[in-house]
Amino acid sequence: MSPGPRPHLPPSIPEEEWEEDSPGPVRVRVIRPEDIPAVIALSRGVYGAEGAWYTRELIAHQRVFPEGQLVAVHRESREPVGFAITLLLEARRFGIQANWNQLTGGGTLRTHDPERGDVLYGAGIAVDPKARGMGVGRLLYQAREAMAERLGVDRIRAGARIPGYGAVHRIMDPFRYVQEVVEGKRRDPTLSFQLHMGFNVLGVALNYLPLDRESRGHAAVVEWRRPPSRSLSAPEEDHQENHDHQEAAP
Numbered sequence: 093m094s095p096g097p098r099p100h101l102p103p104s105i106p107e108e109e110w111e112e113d114s115p116g117p118v119r120v121r122v123i124r125p126e127d128i129p130a131v132i133a134l135s136r137g138v139y140g141a142e143g144a145w146y147t148r149e150l151i152a153h154q155r156v157f158p159e160g161q162l163v164a165v166h167r168e169s170r171e172p173v174g175f176a177i178t179l180l181l182e183a184r185r186f187g188i189q190a191n192w193n194q195l196t197g198g199g200t201l202r203t204h205d206p207e208r209g210d211v212l213y214g215a216g217i218a219v220d221p222k223a224r225g226m227g228v229g230r231l232l233y234q235a236r237e238a239m240a241e242r243l244g245v246d247r248i249r250a251g252a253r254i255p256g257y258g259a260v261h262r263i264m265d266p267f268r269y270v271q272e273v274v275e276g277k278r279r280d281p282t283l284s285f286q287l288h289m290g291f292n293v294l295g296v297a298l299n300y301l302p303l304d305r306e307s308r309g310h311a312a313v314v315e316w317r318r319p320p321s322r323s324l325s326a327p328e329e330d331h332q333e334n335h336d337h338q339e340a341a342p
Contacts, residue, residue: 118173118226120235123161125154130172131163138218143303145177145216149199153177156201160212162235164219164228173223176232177201177216178239180209183249188295188313192251211315212240214250214339233289237316246318250339251300251311252291256280258306266296266310273312282339283312291316 123131128150135144153161157179164174179201186195196215197203214236219228240248256278257269264272272278274293287293291314300311 174219174228179204248316255306
C-alpha cells in the first residue's frame with residue numbers, strides 16, 4: 093500500500109544560527125547548488141578520480157531529491173568535511189542482489205520514488221580523512237535518521253563496503269567474512285562502524301559495485317529500523333568514527 097504523499101523537509105538552518113544550535117565544530121545541512129564544486133573535490137579526495145561523483149550527477153540530485161542530499165560543513169572554515177547521498181525506494185522492487193547501478197539509476201537517483209518509497213536508501217557517504225575524530229560520520233547518519241522520521245519511513249538501507257575482505261578473499265567467501273564481522277570475530281573498517289550505528293545485515297550483494305576493489309566488488313546489505321520507542325505514533329528525539337566512506341558509491 094502506498095504510504096501517501098511525502099512531506100518536504102524544513103529548510104536547513106541558516107549559517108548565522110549555527111553557533112547557537114550546534115555546539116560542535118561540524119554542522120550537517122542539505123547540499124546547496126553552490127556546494128557542488130567543493131563536494132566534488134571532496135569526493136575525488138576520498139574515492140579517487142575513478143570512483144568520484146560527477147558534477148552532472150549532483151546537479152541531477154538537486155532536481156530529483158534536494159532534501160535528501162546532506163553535507164557536513166566545518167563551522168569555522170565553512171568547508172565541507174563530509175557528505176551523504178540519499179533517495180527513497182520502494183523496497184519490494186529491489187531484491188538483496190540488486191546492484192548499486194540498479195538501485196540508484198546509475199548514480200542519477202532516477203529510481204527515487206517519493207510516492208511509494210518506504211525505505212531511505214544510502215547511495216553513498218564520504219568523510220574527509222583530515223576530519224576524522226570530529227564525529228562526522230555519526231552526524232551524517234543521525235541526520236539521515238531524522239530525515240527518515242520527517243519523511244515517515246521506518247527504515248534506512250545501504251550497501252556497506254567490506255574493504256577488509258580484499259585481504260582475505262583467497263581463503264573465504266564474502267558471506268563467511270560478513271558473518272565473522274557480525275559475530276565480532278573480525279573487524280571491518282566500514283561494516284563494523286555501521287553495526288555500531290545500529291544497522292543489521294540482511295545479506296550480501298555480490299558484484300554490487302565492481303570498481304570497489306578493496307571489497308572485491310561485493311557489499312553487505314544493511315538496514316536500520318526505527319526503534320519501537322521512536323515509532324511514528326510517538327516520536328522521540330534521540331539516537332566510532334568514520335574511517336572512510338561507509339557505503340559503496342561510484
